[in-house]
Amino acid sequence: MSLQEVYALRSQPLLSSRSQSGAFWNEYTETMPREQLDQLHLKRLQALLRYAYDRVPFYHNLYGEMGFAPEDIRSLEDFNRYVPTIDKKDLVNAQAVDPPWGDSVALSPDYYIYHFQTSGSTGTPLRIPFSLHTQMQYGEQWAYLYWGVGIRPNDTFYFAFPWGMYTGFWSAYWGVRCLGATVMSGGGLTSEQRLRQIEQLKPTVLVSTPTYAIYLAELAKELGINTSETAIRYTIHAGEPGPGIPTTRQAIETAWGAKAYELYGVGEVGAIAPGCPEQLGCHFGEDQGYATILDASGNPVGPGEVGENVVTSYIQMAQPVIKYRTHDLVRAHYDVCSCGRTWLLYEGGVLGRTDDMITIKGTNVYPAAVEYLLSDVPGLSSHYELHVASGNLNDEVTVKVEPSMGVSSTSYHSLERDLQAVIKAKIGVTIMVEVVSPGDLPRYELKAKRFFDHRPKTV
Ligand SMILES: [Zn+2]
Known part of the structure; x- marks a missing residue:
């Protein structure tokens, strides 16, 4: 094999952009008119309800108690009105009653390629199984962000975080695999060692929590390293609000001489909302899930009002999540965004947690x-x-x-x-x-x- 063939293999993406335009990873779904998106949602929700009802005792019993079957859901209004919300504690309870997986999974463990869990900072950790399909799809959600902001297969990502039990940045890693770019791991290193690697190995994309990006830049200053002169041109963040907030974004962009973007993810649901390339907030990935924004009484709020984000995933097929309460507060807009996307926009990203109100x-x-x-x-x-x-x-x-x-x-x-x-x-x-x-x-x-x-x- 010639060296050129080796290079071609290295940059071979697992998936590829499905767009003529460089601004979209999948222009067809990202710019789909609202009416067509709603038709797509109804089809996918009906298929998902059938899948979960037939395979997952947890949902079969829940919907039986509520007195409906999947064929009774004939419109989005039916879905919004009759299908009950579920909470993390429902899945945690199911796993506690019949460990390790309970009656809320759809696939046998033979199909799992990864196990992750939530941090448990708000209670008992929830175990999250991933099939290969699910993991690839979580990854592709990141690829929407990478591609949309201009990152390409010849970029190199630096992951400045400890590779642990949390799904978030592992999915970001699979996003890089989908894109076909290179990954450098900063796992298990001190902050100073990470900075030295960034200086010497010249990655172009930094992946970290937003506060850690600011901390690294502060430490660099003490060490005499000018982070704005490194090769980093993009910083990508998740795990907490950040780039949606002007002060934080400015602090990161100035320190690194780069553009800062975010992705809003929920471990048990997906990397659900890639950041808007115009930095207006995050766009919910409407080809991979369905979102409703509810007030404290469980009624939908109007466009532009703050409410709790309740989401359904079309891609978490190992442990389906249907009308899952995230407890994240968001302000959703449904107009076409100035970046061209029709996907609903969470203005400013996640605004807070219902528990923190x-x-x-x-x-x-x-x-x-x-x-x-x-x-x-x-x-x-x-x-x-x-x-x-x-x-x-x-x-x-x-x-x-x-x-x-x-x-x-x-x-x-x-x-x-x-x-x-x-x-x-x-x-x-x-x-x-x-x-x-x-x-x-x-x-x-x-x-x-x-x-x-x-x-x-x-x-
Ligand atoms: Zn946008």
């Missing part, structure tokens, strides 16, 4: 809303923490935030007053602000902990 004088406040406002006050960085405690009548909220580098401590007090005024003007509530010294707040390699709830637990 704070109520002050009857106003619901979600933590990411505060993060958005940091960029309105020049002199503040994106490093912050939100502390909530119970007051006499209301939740009492304190924001701790670091100033940008080089800001004099004599101006901390006026920064506090400015942020307080912006929050009062934009959200309508008064919260305490405390500006702390640069470096006072902890840095994280995976998900950053921003929200500290000191309220007594309610059962």
Whole structure:
């Protein structure tokens, strides 16, 4: 075999873009008119309900109790009205009753190529089985993002994270395989070793959580490495809100001299929403799932209103998820986006978690809303923490935030007053602000902990 043939093999994508245009991985589905998308959803939902009802006792019993069978669902309205939502605890319970997989899986373990699990940060971890088909499809969801923002098979990805039990970046890896690009693993290395590799091996794409990208850049400065002069041209993020928030995105893009994009994923459902190339938020992959946005009573909210994202996956065929409550708060728009996609847009990405919602004088406040406002006050960085405690009548909220580098401590007090005024003007509530010294707040390699709830637990 000649060297050229070897090169051709290396860059052979597992899948390929199905578009004439370089702006879309699959132009046909990404720009499909709403009416046609809805027809596609109905067909796929009906097929999925039949698949789950026939193969998964969990769904068979649930739908039997609710008094319907798959053939009774004849429209999207029927699906929205009659099919019940399920929650992570339903699947966790099923696995606990009959370990390890319970009665909620559709395929026997002979078909699994990977097992992952959720972090368990909000309770018992949920085991997630993957068939080869499911893993490839999770990967392809990342390829939509990579291709859409301009990354091509001749790019090289640097994965700056510990390869653990969490599905997210493993799927990002399969996305690179789908695309046909090269992967460098930064697993098991210190942050300094990762920076040295990035300097020497010249990868063009950095994959990490957003806060870790900022941390790496801060560390690089101490080591005398200028991250904006490395070969990195794209940074790709998941795991927490970030590039959808102006301050965080600016901080990453300036530090790395690169464009920062995100993907919103839910481990047990999929890499569900690749970021918009115009950086307006994330587009839900409507050829691989169906999403409804519900209010606290379970009714759909109007376009542009904040609600909980409830999703159904057409690709998680090992452990199907149908009307799955993500507890993520999103603001969805259904108009055609300026990037050309018809897929629904979660404006600004994930805005917060239903469990993190704070109520002050009857106003619901979600933590990411505060993060958005940091960029309105020049002199503040994106490093912050939100502390909530119970007051006499209301939740009492304190924001701790670091100033940008080089800001004099004599101006901390006026920064506090400015942020307080912006929050009062934009959200309508008064919260305490405390500006702390640069470096006072902890840095994280995976998900950053921003929200500290000191309220007594309610059962
Ligand atoms: Zn868009």
